[in-house]
Amino acid sequence: MSFxxxxxxxxxxTIIISGLNINQDxxxxxxxxxxxxxxxxxGDNITLEFAFQGSSDVFLYCSNSYGSxxxxxxxxxxxxxxxxxxxxxxxxxxxxxxxxxxxxxxxxLYIRPKSKIExxxxxxxxxxxxxxxxxxxxxxxxxxxxxxxPLADSTKVIIKxxxxxxxxxxxxxxxxxxxxxxxxxxxENGRMLISSECLGLNSKEYDVNVMPAIPTNFKILADRIxxxxxxxxxxxxxxxxxxxxxxxxxxxxxxxxxxxxxxTGHKSVTSGTTIDGIATAKMIHPDQExxxxxxxxxxxxANSEPITLNYEQAVLDLNISFSENNRLITVGPLQSFxxxxxxxxxxxxxxxxxDDALVHQLIEQSVDGFGHFKLYADRYPxxxxxxxxxxxxxxxxFADIKL
Numbered sequence: 001m002s003f004x005x006x007x008x009x010x011x012x013x014t015i016i017i018s019g020l021n022i023n024q025d026x027x028x029x030x031x032x033x034x035x036x037x038x039x040x041x042x043g044d045n046i047t048l049e050f051a052f053q054g055s056s057d058v059f060l061y062c063s064n065s066y067g068s069x070x071x072x073x074x075x076x077x078x079x080x081x082x083x084x085x086x087x088x089x090x091x092x093x094x095x096x097x098x099x100x101x102x103x104x105x106x107x108x109l110y111i112r113p114k115s116k117i118e119x120x121x122x123x124x125x126x127x128x129x130x131x132x133x134x135x136x137x138x139x140x141x142x143x144x145x146x147x148x149x150p151l152a153d154s155t156k157v158i159i160k161x162x163x164x165x166x167x168x169x170x171x172x173x174x175x176x177x178x179x180x181x182x183x184x185x186x187x188e189n190g191r192m193l194i195s196s197e198c199l200g201l202n203s204k205e206y207d208v209n210v211m212p213a214i215p216t217n218f219k220i221l222a223d224r225i226x227x228x229x230x231x232x233x234x235x236x237x238x239x240x241x242x243x244x245x246x247x248x249x250x251x252x253x254x255x256x257x258x259x260x261x262x263x264t265g266h267k268s269v270t271s272g273t274t275i276d277g278i279a280t281a282k283m284i285h286p287d288q289e290x291x292x293x294x295x296x297x298x299x300x301x302a303n304s305e306p307i308t309l310n311y312e313q314a315v316l317d318l319n320i321s322f323s324e325n326n327r328l329i330t331v332g333p334l335q336s337f338x339x340x341x342x343x344x345x346x347x348x349x350x351x352x353x354x355d356d357a358l359v360h361q362l363i364e365q366s367v368d369g370f371g372h373f374k375l376y377a378d379r380y381p382x383x384x385x386x387x388x389x390x391x392x393x394x395x396x397x398f399a400d401i402k403l
Contacts, residue, residue: 029054031098031105034078039110042091042147046083046109050098058100064111066090091149113152114145117199124194128209129185131246136184137208142177143198150177151198158197159183163210164190185210189248212251213244215302220258220294222309224285229311229393230336231287232343237270239296239304241277249277256281256296263291287346288393289313315342315392326401327377331389332370341369346391353386366391375403 034049048060050073060071060081069087073079087094091113098105121142129135139159143151157179159170163186172179183194192208219240225233237258242250256279257271272281279296286292295306314336321330329350334342348371350362360379364371371391380403388397 029100031058031079031100033105033107037109039112040088042111042113042145042149043085043089046088046094046111048081048083048096048109050079050081050105052079055101058098061097061099062087062094063096064090064094065092089147089149091147113149114147115152116145117143117151117201118146119144119148120196120198120201120203122196122203122206124206124208126208128211130213131185131187131189131210131244131248132213133184133187136182137192138180138182139194139196139206140178140180141172141174141196141198141203143174143201150174153177155179155198159194160196161192161194163192164188183208187246187248212248213246215242215250215254215298216245217302218242218296218304220296220304220307222294222307224309226337227310227312228314228337229286229288229290230314230342231285231346231392233285234282235285235309237272237281237283237294237296239274239277239279242274242279242298242302243277250274252276254279254298256298258283258294258296261293262286286311287314287391312337313393315394318389318391318394318396320389320396320398322398322401326403327375327380329373329375329387329389330370331372331391332366334366334369334371334391342366342392344368346371348389348391351388351390352380353388354383356386359385377403 030053032051034051040046056073056075056079058073058079062069062071062083064087066087069084071081073081088111091111094109094111096107096109121144123140124137126137129137141157143155143157145151151174153175155174157172157174159172159181161168161183170181172181183192189210189212192210194206194208196203220237222235222237224235239256242254244250252275254274255271256274257269258281260268260283270281270283272279290311292309293306294309296304315334319332323330331348334346336342344367346366348364348366350373352359352361362373364373382403385401385403386397386399387401388395
């Protein structure tokens with residue numbers, strides 16, 4: 001048993017002595033930065049040099065906005081760390097930390113961009129703005145060197161723009177690597193041309209469309225070759241020149257709806273889009289005496305005052321004949337306001353009643369001024385019927401028709 005305890009004591013003492021030696025070795029390791037510069041230009045060869053005593057088993061951790069890397073030194077009388085080009089070509093703050101078993105050193109190095117401009121990155125938007133002086137487009141300029149680093153803050157940039165007869169220059173200075181300028185719309189519509197200049201380098205030309213503002217209320221009128229309700233001719237609706245509040249003609253393609261209300265309150269709609277500020281739409285004449293109230297809208301934005309159109313009755317009488325034991329009903333000739341045949345396609349309605357109950361109704365269209373109805377025996381058995389015919393707003397009824 002005594003040998004066992006002696007063996008444990010010897011091992012314990014050995015471990016303690018080894019630990020003391022390690023700590024003594026660490027205490028003898030020391031590192032100091034020899035390199036004394038705090039700034040460098042992007043693209044320069046950058047080397048950090050450290051004097052040391054003791055262990056050379058160290059590494060340098062570097063990081064900037066581009067990324068991070070760990071470096072091993074070149075050994076000699078000093079420790080040399082060469083910063084790779086992928087890190088040294090990016091402007092900004094380069095942070096470094098020297099890691100060793102004994103201690104930790106850290107510091108910063110500022111890499112400034114080159115002073116010579118290589119490119120002028122320019123961004124602009126939106127490409128279309130509304131006239132009136134409140135809407136604007138923003139021009140952003142990023143002058144960079146040949147390593148794609150933004151130039152130093154307070155770099156002078158000249159903003160130039162032309163609109164109609166106006167030519168203007170503005171001077172701005174970069175901050176945080178870029179400069180910007182808000183270009184406000186004028187009251188007139190048109191195209192604004194924009195460019196920028198920095199350290200003798202000019203950008204390409206950009207253009208922004210200054211569009212008319214929202215439309216204001218307008219007037220409408222109707223054009224027709226006659227006022228008869230012939231169900232054939234066309235009435236054309238037109239707006240006045242639609243403008244915004246700054247007297248700009250609205251953009252081509254502005255959608256206008258024309259709502260038509262007849263004397264019974266039924267509504268129909270036709271529509272058109274503006275060309276040179278005028279919208280045009282068409283509607284076929286009614287086929288019976290009618291009165292239209294027409295009002296136009298640019299949905300949710302502007303509208304016109306209503307106008308009223310009266311249409312005179314074109315067909316004044318219905319000629320109706322029965323043949324083939326009253327099973328063939330002929331309507332016509334249907335004549336319009338000059339005794340001419342009505343156009344093909346006029347709807348003719350036939351209602352058939354038996355014992356005051358509606359049995360059936362038919363619709364035919366006129367051809368060459370006539371309409372024909374055939375009452376077949378399998379559908380209408382023998383009996384006494386009442387026949388009612390209606391077309392062009394006229395109605396005739398015949399009672400006690402025997403089939």
